[in-house]
Amino acid sequence: MTILEEILREKEQEVSRLLAEPVAQTSQANAVRPSLFGSIKKAKQLQVIAEIKRASPSKGIIHETVNPVQQAEIYERAGAACVSVLTDTSFFNGSFEDLKAVAEAVRIPVLCKDFIIHPVQIDRAAAAGASVILLIVAALPDAELNALRVYATALGLEVLVEVHDADELNRALEAGAQLIGVNNRDLRTFQVDLARTEEVASVFPFHSGRVLISESGIGGIADAQRAAKAGAGAVLVGETLMRSESPEQTIRSLQVDLGGSGQ
Numbered sequence: 001m002t003i004l005e006e007i008l009r010e011k012e013q014e015v016s017r018l019l020a021e022p023v024a025q026t027s028q029a030n031a032v033r034p035s036l037f038g039s040i041k042k043a044k045q046l047q048v049i050a051e052i053k054r055a056s057p058s059k060g061i062i063h064e065t066v067n068p069v070q071q072a073e074i075y076e077r078a079g080a081a082c083v084s085v086l087t088d089t090s091f092f093n094g095s096f097e098d099l100k101a102v103a104e105a106v107r108i109p110v111l112c113k114d115f116i117i118h119p120v121q122i123d124r125a126a127a128a129g130a131s132v133i134l135l136i137v138a139a140l141p142d143a144e145l146n147a148l149r150v151y152a153t154a155l156g157l158e159v160l161v162e163v164h165d166a167d168e169l170n171r172a173l174e175a176g177a178q179l180i181g182v183n184n185r186d187l188r189t190f191q192v193d194l195a196r197t198e199e200v201a202s203v204f205p206f207h208s209g210r211v212l213i214s215e216s217g218i219g220g221i222a223d224a225q226r227a228a229k230a231g232a233g234a235v236l237v238g239e240t241l242m243r244s245e246s247p248e249q250t251i252r253s254l255q256v257d258l259g260g261s262g263q
């Protein structure tokens with residue numbers, strides 16, 4: 001069984017638990033945040049989606065004792081376009097409490113990073129104050145991908161659709177995705193390769209106004225430049241920021257010029 005299959009199996013149990021619980025609204029649930037899509041579109045520098053990631057199946061513990069609110073405030077101060085918060089507990093040591101605390105502390109877009117397979121998870125993300133959710137093409141049949149995207153959009157959420165190759169890109173496009181992330185990490189083997197971004201970018205319909213984001217394995221300026229050169233408007237960065245002594249400086253260093261043309 002691959003790690004993705006293992007995670008999805010666990011998610012089914014989580015969904016049953018969530019369905020049995022009432023959803024509590026928070027004061028931030030209806031906070032107006034800028035559009036992530038809009039801020040990436042208009043930017044002349046590569047944008048940074050900065051992640052709160054305590055641990056992961058591929059790396060184990062990354063930063064167990066992080067204070068998610070303080071970390072998110074640093075991200076916001078550094079000009080991050082969005083804070084991504086892992087809410088999966090079993091594999092990433094995150095939680096919806098982390099998401100809620102971060103959403104209450106910052107005004108920039110907040111991404112709920114989870115393995116979403118059911119609308120109840122989207123309700124939870126919205127109730128905790130997220131303005132963006134992630135849908136992973138590899139985790140969803142076409143009909144569900146489309147239905148979950150429509151459901152989230154109707155709630156006023158933005159949707160980041162994650163792909164790993166050109167076939168998955170086509171499925172994302174057919175499901176109406178506008179904000180598309182290429183995960184440089186193969187969820188089956190954990191291997192990271194920025195060539196995934198270049199590969200998907202080579203067939204990406206930039207002319208249609210869609211936005212491409214390069215996710216995972218961004219270790220520094222050279223990687224940011226490589227992603228920007230391929231056509232990415234943003235990078236999604238977790239581990240490098242969680243391990244950085246100065247996440248603020250690291251974010252600023254990744255905001256490389258996009259060379260005037262934008263996307």
Ligand SMILES: O=P(O)(O)OC[C@@H](O)[C@@H](O)c1c[nH]c2ccccc12
Binds near residue numbers: 136162183238
């Ligand atoms: O820590 P990294 O290599 O910078 O990666 C961040 C992010 O892209 C990664 O956490 C991620 C990408 N897609 C996901 C889906 C689920 C959980 C996690 C992820």
